[in-house]
Amino acid sequence: MNVIEFDICGQICPSALLTALREINAHKDQLKQGAIELVIKTDARDATRTIPAAVENMGYQVEITKESGCYLIRIFTR
Amino acid sequence: MMESCVLIIITGSVAGLVAGHLMFRSDYCMVGMLRDLFMFRNATMLRFLLVQLGLTLLLLELTRLSGGLSYVPPPLMKNANLSSVVGGAVFGLGMVLTGSCVVGCLYKTGAGNVLGLCAFLSMIAGATLYAEISGWWKQTTAGWGVTEQVTVAQSLGVDSLWVSVPLLALWLIGVAVWQRRGKLVVSSVAQGYIQPWQTAVGMAVITVVLCVLTGMPMGITTMYVKMGAWVEQLIIPDHVAVTAYFTGQGLYYVPPFMHQQVAGGAGPQMDAIVALQLSVIVGILAGAFCSAKRVGEFCWTYRVPRTQYALSIAGGLLVGLGARMAPGCNVWHLMGGLPFLAWNSILFAVGLVPGLWLGSKILLSRLA
Numbered sequence: 001m002n003v004i005e006f007d008i009c010g011q012i013c014p015s016a017l018l019t020a021l022r023e024i025n026a027h028k029d030q031l032k033q034g035a036i037e038l039v040i041k042t043d044a045r046d047a048t049r050t051i052p053a054a055v056e057n058m059g060y061q062v063e064i065t066k067e068s069g070c071y072l073i074r075i076f077t078r
Numbered sequence: 079m080m081e082s083c084v085l086i087i088i089t090g091s092v093a094g095l096v097a098g099h100l101m102f103r104s105d106y107c108m109v110g111m112l113r114d115l116f117m118f119r120n121a122t123m124l125r126f127l128l129v130q131l132g133l134t135l136l137l138l139e140l141t142r143l144s145g146g147l148s149y150v151p152p153p154l155m156k157n158a159n160l161s162s163v164v165g166g167a168v169f170g171l172g173m174v175l176t177g178s179c180v181v182g183c184l185y186k187t188g189a190g191n192v193l194g195l196c197a198f199l200s201m202i203a204g205a206t207l208y209a210e211i212s213g214w215w216k217q218t219t220a221g222w223g224v225t226e227q228v229t230v231a232q233s234l235g236v237d238s239l240w241v242s243v244p245l246l247a248l249w250l251i252g253v254a255v256w257q258r259r260g261k262l263v264v265s266s267v268a269q270g271y272i273q274p275w276q277t278a279v280g281m282a283v284i285t286v287v288l289c290v291l292t293g294m295p296m297g298i299t300t301m302y303v304k305m306g307a308w309v310e311q312l313i314i315p316d317h318v319a320v321t322a323y324f325t326g327q328g329l330y331y332v333p334p335f336m337h338q339q340v341a342g343g344a345g346p347q348m349d350a351i352v353a354l355q356l357s358v359i360v361g362i363l364a365g366a367f368c369s370a371k372r373v374g375e376f377c378w379t380y381r382v383p384r385t386q387y388a389l390s391i392a393g394g395l396l397v398g399l400g401a402r403m404a405p406g407c408n409v410w411h412l413m414g415g416l417p418f419l420a421w422n423s424i425l426f427a428v429g430l431v432p433g434l435w436l437g438s439k440i441l442l443s444r445l446a
Contacts, residue, residue: 010379012177012186012193013110014117015386018445043191043377045268046105053265064267069374071268 001076002030005039008047009070016047021054024075031060037076043069083340083353086333089291090354093284094361095368097296100280101185102366103272108179108408112170112430116438122264123274125256127412130278132249134417137286139242150238151228151418152294153331158227158421161219162411163429165404170433172396173408174441175389176200180298180397180407181362188366190376196387197394204398205299206306209323209344215403230419241419269373285413292354293334295414299401301355303344311346318346385444393437404429 004027008019020040030036040051048071052062055075063074100106111123141147173179176197178186183201186194208215231238256262262275285295303323310318318324327343329350342350370376401407404426406415415423 007381009377010192010382011386012191013107014113014441015177015383015445018442043375043379044105045102045266045271045375046107046110048268049105049264049266066269069377 001034002036003039004036005041007041009041009043011042012044013046013050016042016044017050017054020047020051020073020075024055024058024060031075032077034077037074040073040075041070042073043071045071047071048073083333083350085335086292086350086353087357089288090357091361093288093296094358094363095365096280096361097181097284097358098185098188098362098365098367099369100272100277100365101181101362102189102369103268103270104274104277105268106274106277106281107182108412109173109177109182112434113174113438113441116174116434117442122261125261126274126278128249129253129256129262129275130282130413131416132246132253133279133282134285134413135242135249135419136246137282138289138417139239139246141286141290142238146290148334149289149293149331151420152289152414154294154297154329155228155415155418155420156405156422158224158425159219160222160224160425161215162404162406162422162425164219165400165402165406166411166426166429167400167433168396168403169400169407169426170430171437171440172204172393172398172400172433174393174434174437176393176397177386177390178394178397179409180302180401181296181409183394184298184359184362185366188363189370190367190378192378192380193382193386193390196390197397200391200394201299201398201401202302202305204395204400205302205402206310206398207395208399208402209303209307209321212323212402224425225421228420228422230421230424233421238419269375270369281413285417289414291334293331294354295410295418296358297355297406297410297414298359299398299407299410300342300344300351301359302398303402304346304351304356307344307346389441389444400433 008016051073055062060075065072111127114120115124178194178197183194183197187198225233227233231241288295307324324345327341329342332339340350411423411426
């Protein structure tokens with residue numbers, strides 16, 4: 001599976017959320033087929049709440065880990 | 079002057095430290111609370127602002143009844159004027175564009191966010207710019223007065239309990255419903271996350287403590303003008319000396335637990351505004367910095383799209399300008415003035431609505 005990573009560190013909401021939604025929509029066919037997963041790297045604490053809430057409503061799975069002071073939000077389809 | 083303000087400086091610094099820590103850990107962003115309602119039809123975080131305001135009203139009434147408040151309403155809360163609506167609209171538009179309010183930019187800057195720093199500096203510039211138009215603005219709005227009274231209770235000629243008790247009853251019902259439906263708990267995996275309801279309680283307590291010990295709620299943006307005046311004083315001191323807004327002093331009062339009157343204004347002099355507001359500003363920056371360091375999240379990141387820098391600067395200028403046109407910012411009016419049921423704060427809140435709506439439309443068109 002291909003992993004596409006977006007680094008949006010430094011951005012605050014709503015741009016962090018809007019950027020995530022834009023990239024999900026741009027890759028929605030591959031995401032739904034399970035061909036790719038998106039990883040969004042962010043340092044916006046609020047994004048760890050807003051992005052999962054929006055993405056799960058769209059039917060995707062989300063996992064969040066923390067690495068070097070940033071949060072990695074992994075978006076995929078099982 | 080400054081020696082006699084030690085209690086005010088200590089109170090402001092501690093309040094700022096605690097507020098900076100709480101706001102960073104909860105990402106307690108007042109812009110997000112208000113903007114998300116217009117942009118995403120989402121009131122998740124706005125709920126906590128309502129929890130905070132209701133609790134502040136309750137605690138202020140209890141403190142007033144026990145004789146703990148020296149000033150009701152506090153100094154600097156003025157007679158109602160429609161300038162608050164216009165200032166609120168400019169402020170609302172600016173804060174959506176910049177993504178931070180006057181304290182949001184502080185806790186974000188303290189945690190290393192460069193957009194927060196841009197917003198902070200732009201707000202200082204915008205607030206300082208107001209000094210150049212203050213004469214014209216005061217002349218224009220001189221006839222815009224709505225009532226000579228400061229608060230709703232004063233206008234009705236009744237004790238504030240007659241207004242606050244019905245409001246508190248509604249607030250209690252709302253909180254009980256949210257509690258029963260599980261709406262007061264937010265799911266977040268952020269390290270060291272503090273639930274927003276806890277921060278709402280903390281901010282309400284901070285407001286009341288400030289009112290008891292300093293005589294007034296949290297204020298920020300007069301100090302932003304003063305910071306701008308400090309810079310101007312270095313570059314164009316002659317201009318500062320003849321600018322009416324810098325030479326005037328709008329604050330004269332005897333702080334609680336003191337016998338000596340203090341004064342303050344927007345000019346470059348060291349006065350009571352420094353004691354009241356700079357202490358809080360430095361406290362919030364330091365509180366957020368320590369809090370971010372503790373969870374390993376302090377980091378300066380400059381690689382942000384240019385559009386966001388432009389929006390942050392343009393919005394920050396409008397926030398600074400709007401805060402002086404009102405006069406007063408979201409912290410002063412929403413967190414402090416609304417619980418006192420001050421007319422100008424209600425007018426400011428009304429003015430915020432079109433500003434927030436327009437800002438949300440612009441932001442969606444630029445970022446989506």
